[in-house]
Amino acid sequence: MGQNNQMNKNFLTLFLLLSLIAVGPAIFSEEAQANGMSYEQKLQACGTCHGADGDKPLAPDYPILAGQHEDYLANSLKAYKDGRRKHPIMNVQVQVLDLSDADISRLSSYFSKKPGLRGLGE
Ligand code: HEC
Numbered sequence: 853m854g855q856n857n858q859m860n861k862n863f864l865t866l867f868l869l870l871s872l873i874a875v876g877p878a879i880f881s882e883e884a885q886a887n888g889m890s891y892e893q894k895l896q897a898c899g900t901c902h903g904a905d906g907d908k909p910l911a912p913d914y915p916i917l918a919g920q921h922e923d924y925l926a927n928s929l930k931a932y933k934d935g936r937r938k939h940p941i942m943n944v945q946v947q948v949l950d951l952s953d954a955d956i957s958r959l960s961s962y963f964s965k966k967p968g969l970r971g972l973g974e
Contacts (some may be wrong), residue, residue: 891958894949898959901941906963918968925960 855949898917901910906917912930931937933946933956945951953961 857910860958889949891955894951894955895959895962897949905966905968907968916968917963918966920964920969922964923962925963926956929956929960
């Protein structure tokens with residue numbers, strides 16, 4: 853029992869540490885406050901993980917946004933925002949960056965128009 857609790861605590865600490873590291877680029881970037889961040893600053897934050905054009909993800913398990921369908925990107929972001937889609941990093945990103953519906957449309961349109969996955973299977 854006691855050992856289990858300790859393990860849970862260790863896991864929790866590790867989890868919190870990992871999420872902090874992962875979220876670091878957005879939280880500790882120059883403009884720390886989500887409110888008042890311009891669209892360009894939000895776009896830049898996405899770029900730290902997905903690549904400025906959405907085609908150079910930081911890690912292999914970070915998805916390529918470039919060239920994905922605009923609707924798909926927008927729906928994914930809305931799903932992260934209202935919790936239908938769960939991922940420790942993205943759920944925090946949409947909150948920290950305070951993405952509005954307008955931001956979501958603009959970002960989705962931006963990344964969907966970049967060359968990337970587009971062309972696959974066409
Ligand atoms: C700290 C790193 C990080 C930042 C910053 C970040 N993302 Fe992500 N993003 C991820 C990871 C990791 C995933 C994979 C999550 C999953 O598997 O559900 C993801 C998933 C996504 C997806 C779903 C893609 C798919 O193929 O299903 C979209 C859309 C997305 N991010 C858009 C954005 C946008 C737009 C921004 C900026 C507002 C942003 N992300 C900022 C790490 C990040």
